[in-house]
Every structure is written in C-alpha cells, then in structure tokens.
Amino acid sequence: MSRRGILAVSLCLNLVLLAVAIFAFRRPAAPAVSSLPAESASAPASPAAPGHVTNSVVITNRFHWSQLESPNYERYLANLRGIGCPEKTIRDILVRDIEKTFALRMAKRPDPVGFWACGPERESAEAARRKEIANSREEMRELTRRLLGVDYVKGSSDFDDLAGQAILMFIAGTTREGAVEKVMNTFKRAEAVRDEIREASEGVITPGYEVELARNREQTLAQLRDALSPGELEEFGLRFSAIKFMEGDLDDFKCSPAELRAMAAAYYQTVGFSGLNFELFDNEPDMPPAKEDELLARMKIALGDRRFEDFLRDTDSDFNALSGFVSEANLPGNMALALFDVRRLAERERSQILADASISGPARHARLEEIRRATLDAVRAQLGDPAYQDYAGRGMGAWIEELGRP
Numbered sequence: 001m002s003r004r005g006i007l008a009v010s011l012c013l014n015l016v017l018l019a020v021a022i023f024a025f026r027r028p029a030a031p032a033v034s035s036l037p038a039e040s041a042s043a044p045a046s047p048a049a050p051g052h053v054t055n056s057v058v059i060t061n062r063f064h065w066s067q068l069e070s071p072n073y074e075r076y077l078a079n080l081r082g083i084g085c086p087e088k089t090i091r092d093i094l095v096r097d098i099e100k101t102f103a104l105r106m107a108k109r110p111d112p113v114g115f116w117a118c119g120p121e122r123e124s125a126e127a128a129r130r131k132e133i134a135n136s137r138e139e140m141r142e143l144t145r146r147l148l149g150v151d152y153v154k155g156s157s158d159f160d161d162l163a164g165q166a167i168l169m170f171i172a173g174t175t176r177e178g179a180v181e182k183v184m185n186t187f188k189r190a191e192a193v194r195d196e197i198r199e200a201s202e203g204v205i206t207p208g209y210e211v212e213l214a215r216n217r218e219q220t221l222a223q224l225r226d227a228l229s230p231g232e233l234e235e236f237g238l239r240f241s242a243i244k245f246m247e248g249d250l251d252d253f254k255c256s257p258a259e260l261r262a263m264a265a266a267y268y269q270t271v272g273f274s275g276l277n278f279e280l281f282d283n284e285p286d287m288p289p290a291k292e293d294e295l296l297a298r299m300k301i302a303l304g305d306r307r308f309e310d311f312l313r314d315t316d317s318d319f320n321a322l323s324g325f326v327s328e329a330n331l332p333g334n335m336a337l338a339l340f341d342v343r344r345l346a347e348r349e350r351s352q353i354l355a356d357a358s359i360s361g362p363a364r365h366a367r368l369e370e371i372r373r374a375t376l377d378a379v380r381a382q383l384g385d386p387a388y389q390d391y392a393g394r395g396m397g398a399w400i401e402e403l404g405r406p
Contacts, residue, residue: 372404
C-alpha cells in the first residue's frame with residue numbers, strides 16, 4: 001500500500017491503520033476472478049431464526065482483520081466500504097491483493113519444461129509465459145474494472161507488477177507460504193532505498209554514495225538469508241546463477257538441463273551468495289581475474305573437456321576461430337584449449353602490469369616485452385613452426401604483438 005493510502009486510513013479510522021499495517025503478512029491469497037463464488041455481496045442476508053445469533057461483522061475497539069476479509073472480492077469490497085474506508089485506500093488494498101493472487105496462481109502452475117530447461121525448449125517456455133502474463137493482466141484489468149471502476153495499472157516498482165512478481169517467484173523456486181512475499185518485500189525495499197540514494201546524490205558519485213549502496217546491498221542479502229531456509233537459499237542462488245548464463249552466454253550454446261545446473265553450480269560455488277549480481281544495486285563489483293580463472297576451471301570439470309570446448313566455441317569468437325584453425329591444420333583436438341589458456345594467462349599478466357602504478361615507464365615496457373617474447377615462444381612451441389607460420393599468416397597472432405604495447 002502506498003504511503004498516501006496509509007495516511008488516508010489514519011484520517012479515516014485508527015483501527016484500519018493497524019489492520020493495513022499488518023495486511024501484507026496476514027492477508028491470505030483470495031481466489032482469482034475465475035474462481036470467485038457466484039454469491040453477490042449486495043444480496044440481502046437471510047432473516048435470522050428466532051434465538052439464533054448471526055455472523056454479521058461488528059466493528060468494536062477489539063478489531064481483527066478477519067472481520068473484514070472475505071474469499072469473495074465483492075464481499076471484501078463491501079466490508080471495507082462498510083467501515084468507511086476511503087476509495088483510494090480500498091483500491092490500494094484490493095489491487096495489491098489481486099496482484100498477489102494472480103502472481104501466486106502463475107507461480108504454482110506446473111512449468112511444462114522446468115526451470116532448468118535451455119535452448120529451444122527454454123525459448124518456447126518463455127514465449128508461453130509472456131503470453132500467460134499478458135492474459136493474466138487482461139483478467140486483472142477486467143476484475144479491477146468490474147470491482148472498482150478503474151483499469152489495473154502497473155505498480156511503480158518492478159516488483160509491484162504481475163510480471164515482476166511471477167518472474168521472481170519462478171527464480172525463487174519456492175511457493176512456501178510467506179517466503180516469496182518476504183523475498184518480494186526485500187527486493188522492493190532495496191529498490192526504494194537505492195532510488196533514495198540516487199536522488200540524494202543528485203547524480204554525483206561520491207565515497208559516501210558508494211558506502212550507502214554497499215550498505216543497502218549487505219542489508220538486502222541479510223534479509224534474503226533470513227527469509228529463506230538453507231535449502232531454499234541454495235536453490236535461489238543456483239537459479240540466479242543460471243540467469244547469468246541464460247541472459248548472455250547461452251544464446252548459441254545448446255545445453256541440457258543437467259549441464260545448465262552444473263554451470264550454475266560452478267558459478268555459485270565460485271562467487272557465493274554474496275557475489276551474486278542481482279542487477280538491483282549500482283555498485284555491482286566485477287569478477288576479479290582470479291575468480292574468473294577459478295570459474296573456468298570449475299566449468300571445465302563440470303562439463304568435461306569436450307563440452308567445455310563446445311561452450312567456449314559457441315560463446316567466444318576468438319576461441320571459435322582458433323578451434324577452426326586447429327581443425328583445418330589437423331592439429332590435436334586439445335590444441336585449441338591449450339592455446340586459449342596461454343593467451344588468457346598472458347593477457348591477464350599484461351593487465352596486472354598495466355594496473356601496477358609502482359612500475360615505471362621503462363620498467364613497464366621491459367616487463368611487457370618479456371611477456372610478449374615468452375608467449376611467442378610458447379605458442380610457436382605448441383604449434384610447431386609450419387603451423388605457426390600459417391597461424392601468423394592468417395593474422396591470428398596479432399594478440400601476441402599487442403602484449404608488448406604499453
């Protein structure tokens with residue numbers, strides 16, 4: 001509920017303010033429009049039998065939210081209006097409840113391929129999910145229009161929207177009562193704090209700005225750990241790790257669900273939960289070079305040599321060209337991976353020298369030239385002289401010369 005909604009409730013009735021404050025944690029999910037009871041909220045109640053006490057709602061100073069709640073949205077709306085709740089606040093309450101209901105309904109539906117599918121199956125499943133979200137939004141529009149006379153409008157936060165909620169539930173891997181809502185609220189809080197930090201900084205990145213962002217990140221991670229059980233937290237981390245691959249590195253690499261999970265596990269084991277990139281904070285750290293090496297080593301073990309080479313071939317254009325050259329030159333099949341490692345380590349060493357401010361100009365040049373010569377000798381020894389001449393003649397050895405340039 002918005003802050004304006006809460007203020008409106010306080011002007012209306014203090015007891016309702018208390019109820020709204022605890023609403024998100026106590027309100028059970030109501031059925032979607034397709035499962036609403038046929039009963040109309042406006043129908044008159046049946047006369048009570050003599051001596052029989054009816055179950056009508058009585059508002060006293062011993063207020064309970066259950067006195068207003070109803071699995072029937074029409075009844076729920078009538079109850080809120082019956083205590084004089086402002087229309088704006090009623091809209092806030094019901095729209096939020098409807099969003100939650102529809103998102104939970106989507107999250108609990110069986111996925112035809114499962115989270116860990118990838119390739120064409122994943123693309124097909126995502127297309128179906130987008131269509132289902134669009135259909136659900138239309139249902140929500142019809143329901144809010146019928147109940148409140150207004151169209152459903154996406155919330156100000158990505159996590160207020162049905163699509164954002166459904167995606168987060170899908171990634172979380174759990175529909176346990178309360179768990180997903182806590183995760184959702186954690187991300188919404190983090191998003192709001194991030195926006196406040198941005199606004200206060202007025203676009204100027206200062207040390208204090210970075211400190212505030214880092215604090216927001218740590219608080220969010222701590223709240224996520226509290227919201228999920230150890231098993232849920234691990235699955236959550238694995239799925240976020242998989243998203244990292246599915247968003248960038250798996251456009252061409254067609255993997256099996258088991259391979260996707262193995263790669264996600266390699267990434268998660270490398271960075272840990274604290275190293276996950278939630279794309280919600282402005283201070284996401286780059287992966288240190290040593291961690292990149294560790295990740296590649298873990299992925300090689302997880303996939304095996306042949307599939308690891310397939311992964312590199314499909315996701316790294318330089319390795320793809322190198323692999324093609326090795327095949328055409330009838331060189332051993334593991335030659336491409338060996339040369340890939342030589343280049344990666346040489347470029348890593350060059351970067352470290354360039355980043356070291358303690359190395360002077362002449363000394364830096366000498367060190368870089370040393371790396372260039374050592375790398376040239378290593379590549380020539382790996383390929384043999386005839387193959388190296390072919391390799392250099394195709395322009396594929398230009399990166400070696402680049403090593404010696406400051």
